[in-house]
Amino acid sequence: MVGRASIAHLASAATICTLIMLGFSAPAEGKNLKFSLISKDIEDINFINAWRGCSDAARRNGDECLHMGDTQIGYFRGQLEAINKAVALKVDGIAISVTNSAFIAKDGLPDALDRKIPVITFDSDLEPPDQPLRRTYIGPNNFGIGIRLARILKEKAPKGASICIMSGGRFDPNLNERIAGIRHELRRTPENPSLNSTPESAKSPLTGENGWTEDDRCPLYNKGDDNLGLSQFAQAVQNTTTDFIVPVGAWLLGDPERMAKIMAIHGPRAPQLVMATGTPSDEQDRLTRKGIIDGYVAIDFYRMGELVYQQMRNFATGENVIIAEETPLRIRMGGDIQVGENPM
Structure with a gap:
């Protein structure tokens, strides 16, 4: 490649x-x-x-x-x-x-x-x-950011899980590359690590490959609007069949207190949160230490x-x-x- x-x-x-x-x-x-x-x-x-x-x-x-x-x-x-x-x-x-x-x-x-x-x-x-x-x-290799996010997911759920991806706009090239990287990495197998996912297949949602699926209602697109992103997040955490929510950008951190409250309402039943962000704030690291954010890939803007x-x-x-x-x-x-x- x-x-x-x-x-x-x-x-x-x-x-x-x-x-x-x-x-x-x-x-x-x-x-x-x-x-x-x-x-x-x-x-x-x-x-x-x-x-x-x-x-x-x-x-x-x-x-x-x-x-x-x-x-x-x-x-x-x-x-x-x-x-x-x-x-x-x-x-x-x-x-x-x-x-x-x-x-x-x-x-x-x-x-x-x-x-x-x-x-x-x-x-x-x-x-x-x-x-x-x-x-x-x-800038960063955005496809590579998606791969890194997927590796965090694989570390937490080796046998696969259900995910809901959150993104900004449908046409954002960097965010679409991150989504493609996630799908590419989760489709790969040890027997054929580089050839079992193609750029075209990476455009398609996961439907059970290696145990990984995507919620039918996702990806959720917020057009860069933090408030809309948090409202979508509040709906997504209520889905009991979703194991991970994966924002490929930092919209939820526009109001970290509200994000934490949304997670707290659902307690242990809430999906895990793995996300891509910009330079981490002290608050973001505090939320990660508390387990509200389960993993992130951060970019030095x-x-x-x-x-x-x-x-x-x-x-x-x-x-x-x-x-x-x-x-x-x-x-x-x-x-x-x-x-x-x-x-x-």
């Missing part, structure tokens, strides 16, 4: 060559540069942390990193408006966490490239057909933001050096913490 990082590197290298041939020009030395970091949701703490990393790194060079986008209410249409605004501001680079690849690939990104503004993606990449529109991707700035600056100054560092992960199950390893 070709790793996502390798695919992204090859696509990025081809795109760089194309842009150079088209006459991409670097700014004059000594110019203070202005970059746009476009989030899925500018009020989301994870994206705020990514912007802080980008902004802090930019200030050290006398540059500026603007946080642009919309709340979850505007969703991908808000991203298109942010791209258009960034282009109008004549920024020196754009980084975007993609909500709907086809939508912004049709409108928005082509205009940025026409203006010779280097574009990269972070956290959530463009779909493969649209990847020539960006120079490279900075601040470091991601620093890497995003470094990459945008590289391209803006004509260096064309692709940063190889992957965003750090932290994996926790119960009291154990470990640094994420390559799951492939």
Whole structure:
């Protein structure tokens, strides 16, 4: 299996060559540069942390990193408006966490490239057909995050169980990759660890493979709305046939007290909770120690933001050096913490 990082590197290298041939020009030395970091949701703490990393790194060079986008209410249409605004501001680079690849690939990104503004993606990449529109991707291997979540599930239920996956939007590339990683890993067997699940089969819900099934009502999609996510969670925990609830993002932690109360109502009958999150808060770790959260895979968004700035600056100054560092992960199950390893 070709790793996502390798695919992204090859696509990025081809795109760089194309842009150079088209006459991409670097700014004059000594110019203070202005970059746009476009989030899925500018009020989301994870994206705020990514912007802080980008902004802090930019200030050290006398540059500026603007946080642009919309709340979850505007969703991908808000991203298109942010791209258009960034282009109008004549920024020196754009980084975007993609909500709907086809939508912004049709409108928005082509205009940025026409203006010779280097574009990269972070956290959530463009779909493969649209990847020539960006120079490279900075962030975690989202398929690998799904694999790590699945390994926590397998550790807790070696013979399989029933799960309910929670996600944001139906078109979010990174979240769909995490779901695919979960399904891929839970379908694998020791006898045939790499071939018994394909990208196509990973799109289909689990129906008993290795003892794993998905609730018919899931995945549950909240479009990045924390309140909707918590309401869906309150309904999901009432299903006595569900063993695990698996959010592939951190929406439930928008109100950790409410989440804990929902779990407490159902006590030992409540499903276990295994989730993907951003940088863990003290409250999140407290909930994990208490057993309310049974395991998580956490992404360092601040470091991601620093890497995003470094990459945008590289391209803006004509260096064309692709940063190889992957965003750090932290994996926790119960009291154990470990640094994420390559799951492939």
